[in-house]
Amino acid sequence: DSVFAHVVRAPEDPILGVTVAYNKDPSPNKLNLGVGAYRTEEGKPLVLNVVRQAEQQLVNDPSRVKEYLPIVGLAEFNKLSAKLILGSDNPAIQENRVTTVQGLSGTGSLRVGGEFLARHYHERTIYIPQPTWGNHPKVFTLSGLSVKTYRYYDPATRGLNFQGLLEDLGSAPSGAIVLLHACAHNPTGVDPTLEQWEHIRKLVRSKALLPFFDSAYQGFASGSLDADAQSVRIFAADGGECLVAQSYAKNMGLYGERVGALSIVCKTADVASRVESQLKLVIRPMYSNPPIHGASIVATILKDRNLYNEWTIELKAMADRIISMRQQLFDALKTRGTPGDWSHIIKQIGMFTFTGLNSDQVAFMTKEYHIYMTSDGRISMAGLSSRTVPHLADAIHAAVT
Numbered sequence: 264d265s266v267f268a269h270v271v272r273a274p275e276d277p278i279l280g281v282t283v284a285y286n287k288d289p290s291p292n293k294l295n296l297g298v299g300a301y302r303t304e305e306g307k308p309l310v311l312n313v314v315r316q317a318e319q320q321l322v323n324d325p326s327r328v329k330e331y332l333p334i335v336g337l338a339e340f341n342k343l344s345a346k347l348i349l350g351s352d353n354p355a356i357q358e359n360r361v362t363t364v365q366g367l368s369g370t371g372s373l374r375v376g377g378e379f380l381a382r383h384y385h386e387r388t389i390y391i392p393q394p395t396w397g398n399h400p401k402v403f404t405l406s407g408l409s410v411k412t413y414r415y416y417d418p419a420t421r422g423l424n425f426q427g428l429l430e431d432l433g434s435a436p437s438g439a440i441v442l443l444h445a446c447a448h449n450p451t452g453v454d455p456t457l458e459q460w461e462h463i464r465k466l467v468r469s470k471a472l473l474p475f476f477d478s479a480y481q482g483f484a485s486g487s488l489d490a491d492a493q494s495v496r497i498f499a500a501d502g503g504e505c506l507v508a509q510s511y512a513k514n515m516g517l518y519g520e521r522v523g524a525l526s527i528v529c530k531t532a533d534v535a536s537r538v539e540s541q542l543k544l545v546i547r548p549m550y551s552n553p554p555i556h557g558a559s560i561v562a563t564i565l566k567d568r569n570l571y572n573e574w575t576i577e578l579k580a581m582a583d584r585i586i587s588m589r590q591q592l593f594d595a596l597k598t599r600g601t602p603g604d605w606s607h608i609i610k611q612i613g614m615f616t617f618t619g620l621n622s623d624q625v626a627f628m629t630k631e632y633h634i635y636m637t638s639d640g641r642i643s644m645a646g647l648s649s650r651t652v653p654h655l656a657d658a659i660h661a662a663v664t
């Protein structure tokens with residue numbers, strides 16, 4: 264018999280498995296609020312106009328070939344990505360203290376960063392928020408780091424547990440790595456205020472903790488690329504060191520192209536160049552070099568003033584549609600007199616609302632109303648439209664009364 268006869272069936276991924284269940288449901292009014300992927304009012308995926316235009320330019324360019332990229336990826340893409348998140352006026356960029364490598368979207372960039380730290384950083388412990396994106400613990404554990412958590416979310420207020428965060432980071436061993444969501448925290452939609460970020464920065468620097476930012480929603484949370492990068496920029500401009508993983512999945516709609524970047528801000532240009540040489544030794548045996556198409560689209564858009572400006576307009580439109588879904592859901596629950604305080608729906612930002620519904624209520628909503636969402640009560644607002652808000656409001660109302 265097979266040499267793999269002993270292999271047991273693995274469970275579905277908690278997030279991607281929701282879509283598997285959704286696809287199996289024959290109900291005409293089923294609603295997929297699971298995976299964090301943008302949908303239009305018509306419930307369809309969106310390819311941005313600027314992406315179509317950039318691809319047209321690329322296809323029409325006869326000089327374009329399909330040669331391997333260098334291990335670190337498309338140099339122009341790397342430079343433009345660092346400027347996008349760190350700010351082109353950032354002293355770290357001016358002083359050439361940043362090394363950036365192209366990664367396989369956000370996940371791949373986090374993984375390469377984790378593997379690099381496990382080999383070259385003296386502290387093996389990484390503190391991740393409680394709760395956080397489901398893939399984080401696995402990415403860092405498999406990188407060879409030991410994962411601990413810091414308090415982040417307060418179920419009572421459905422807001423930030425700032426005191427708990429400060430206590431947990433304050434009692435972390437000096438030098439420990441700290442994972443920080445740059446904006447639009449997944450799954451809670453709760454972000455520190457700018458004042459709170461400054462407080463966190465001071466604590467991180469005073470304890471020589473190593474900040475590792477995960478930026479998967481820049482521009483998608485508030486509609487402003489600069490506003491959503493403020494947390495990263497105050498750290499990256501203070502002379503200290505940090506890592507930043509970027510994803511273009513959401514803000515440029517390049518989900519399946521797997522386009523991302525990992526930047527490491529170092530104290531000197533010489534250190535940055537030595538760090539880059541070691542990043543290459545992580546990447547080469549992992550996937551050798553990254554895909555060319557998605558990074559070429561991003562570089563084409565970021566380097567062209569008109570395409571960049573048009574991108575910011577399309578990005579704001581996506582962010583605004585999600586914000587209007589928040590307001591509509593909040594209003595619909597108010598109209599129904601649904602018991603409970605639902606103001607967190609309009610206070611939280613980014614793609615997700617952490618509703619506070621428990622797994623039994625979620626199971627009820629799936630069974631009775633064909634609503635598909637993660638069992639932790641997170642809903643992807645991007646999956647909603649004006650047409651489907653009433654159906655979700657009815658389901659929540661039924662689940663809590």
Ligand SMILES: Cc1ncc(COP(=O)(O)O)c(CNOCC(=O)O)c1O
Pocket residue numbers: 278297298299300367368369370371396444449477479510511512518523
């Ligand atoms: C915080 C965070 N980091 C990183 C990533 C990495 O995404 P990617 O590797 O696609 O760039 C994601 C994407 N999440 O996927 C959507 C979901 O939670 O339903 C993310 O949310």
